[in-house]
Amino acid sequence: MPNMYEAMATPELDAAIADLERQADEVRAKGLALDMARGKPSPEQTALSKPMLDLLTSETDLTDEGVAVDNYGLPDGIPSARKLAAQILGVDAANVIVNGSSSLNLMHDLVCRAYTHGIAGEKPWCEQGEVKFLCPAPGYDRHFTVTASYGIKNIPVPMTEGGPDMDVVREYVENDPQVKGIWCVPMYANPTGITYSDETVRAFAALKPAAPDFRIFWDNAYCVHTFRGEGDHLLNIFDACREAGATNLVYEFGSTAKVTFPSSGIAFVTADSDDMAQIRAAFSTMRVGPEKIGQLAHVKFLKDADGVRAHMAKHAAVVAPRFALVEEKLEAGLAATGVATWTKPSGGYFVSFDGPEGSAKVIVALMAELGVKLTGAGATWPYGADPKDTNIRIAPTYPSLAELGEALDVFVIAVKLVSARLARAAR
Numbered sequence: 001m002p003n004m005y006e007a008m009a010t011p012e013l014d015a016a017i018a019d020l021e022r023q024a025d026e027v028r029a030k031g032l033a034l035d036m037a038r039g040k041p042s043p044e045q046t047a048l049s050k051p052m053l054d055l056l057t058s059e060t061d062l063t064d065e066g067v068a069v070d071n072y073g074l075p076d077g078i079p080s081a082r083k084l085a086a087q088i089l090g091v092d093a094a095n096v097i098v099n100g101s102s103s104l105n106l107m108h109d110l111v112c113r114a115y116t117h118g119i120a121g122e123k124p125w126c127e128q129g130e131v132k133f134l135c136p137a138p139g140y141d142r143h144f145t146v147t148a149s150y151g152i153k154n155i156p157v158p159m160t161e162g163g164p165d166m167d168v169v170r171e172y173v174e175n176d177p178q179v180k181g182i183w184c185v186p187m188y189a190n191p192t193g194i195t196y197s198d199e200t201v202r203a204f205a206a207l208k209p210a211a212p213d214f215r216i217f218w219d220n221a222y223c224v225h226t227f228r229g230e231g232d233h234l235l236n237i238f239d240a241c242r243e244a245g246a247t248n249l250v251y252e253f254g255s256t257a258k259v260t261f262p263s264s265g266i267a268f269v270t271a272d273s274d275d276m277a278q279i280r281a282a283f284s285t286m287r288v289g290p291e292k293i294g295q296l297a298h299v300k301f302l303k304d305a306d307g308v309r310a311h312m313a314k315h316a317a318v319v320a321p322r323f324a325l326v327e328e329k330l331e332a333g334l335a336a337t338g339v340a341t342w343t344k345p346s347g348g349y350f351v352s353f354d355g356p357e358g359s360a361k362v363i364v365a366l367m368a369e370l371g372v373k374l375t376g377a378g379a380t381w382p383y384g385a386d387p388k389d390t391n392i393r394i395a396p397t398y399p400s401l402a403e404l405g406e407a408l409d410v411f412v413i414a415v416k417l418v419s420a421r422l423a424r425a426a427r
Helices: 010-030 043-047 050-054 079-089 103-117 141-149 166-175 198-205 237-244 273-286 293-302 305-334 360-369 401-425
Strands: 034-036 096-098 132-137 153-160 179-184 215-219 250-255 267-271 351-354 372-374 391-394
Touching (some): 010 401, 079 267, 079 293, 096 273, 103 141, 103 179, 103 215, 103 267, 103 273, 132 166, 141 153, 153 166, 166 179, 237 250, 267 273, 305 351, 372 401
Parallel strands (some): 034 372, 179 215, 215 250
Antiparallel strands (some): 096 267, 250 267, 351 391
């Protein structure tokens, strides 16, 4: 659809800008203070897990399958927690470590270990010259920050409706031995909400890396976070690797950060057996053992994969109306203007929004001026450098429905005003 403002005659466009500026002034006068900056669960969501806090008392038997939970040991995590994590990811519990509360910490630790000690007998990355990492973009800013913090060169890879552009991925991975990894959020990706197609997953499994120490960092953060219907299907990456005859290619991560309590959940990692042996050795120098009391509480509360699904259905009842409201407000306010596109996910925590070229930073700045905080423009690209300055990540979960509706009304005004001003400036 053509840009409505670009099609207007100049007097009509000037009148539209004046009307939008008047609307913005009215919003400014309200003194709003709304926050849609990060993908945080709402208080309604965290309240769903409060019963877990009642499951452990001073009378609780602190053992798990015959082993002590209240002492050192069990470096891979308690047996029942490893089984639960394995059910969530669809892998063998023998190849799962449950450790800590943050999967991002586990990712950081493995990047750090590769940088300082190497992978699979290869030289440490820090001794290999310029090391590179592929970053599907728009993507997750905290992933990009981890690799950038070690001086690793982040290279953006275009996203398609089925996942990263695998022609680009293949060209880098199979021809450049300095490419050591790729960040992936394969299900309900941050921020687009898309799920990688079977074709994409199989293409990952079929990669023939030029670097023997190349690994796919498969951050399956949202694999249980469906809020619409049956949700999406994601092909199991390890099944695809077995079909392709590939081993020691993938590190997969998950957590209950947005299932139970952010920063107080359980986090886990899995890989093929050789990689897991190296991960265990690395972790043994960092940790005597994980925090196990929280693991026990989680297993008592969630029990198994069916329990997780039942719990996530409660989350969906809270989250789905928020995403429906985003679609309703954007459709009503912007669909006819032709100035923007946005994703319509079936799960996850975000909507990816694209406005006119050169608009994102101005929209986010104007929103802040009008009292609504958004994720910084450019955050979804490595180094904060969105080449066309179009992408904005919308995080609708944390505000109440009333606050979200108000924030989206402001967003529509801001997008229209910035788009109209850009059209006027181009004349």
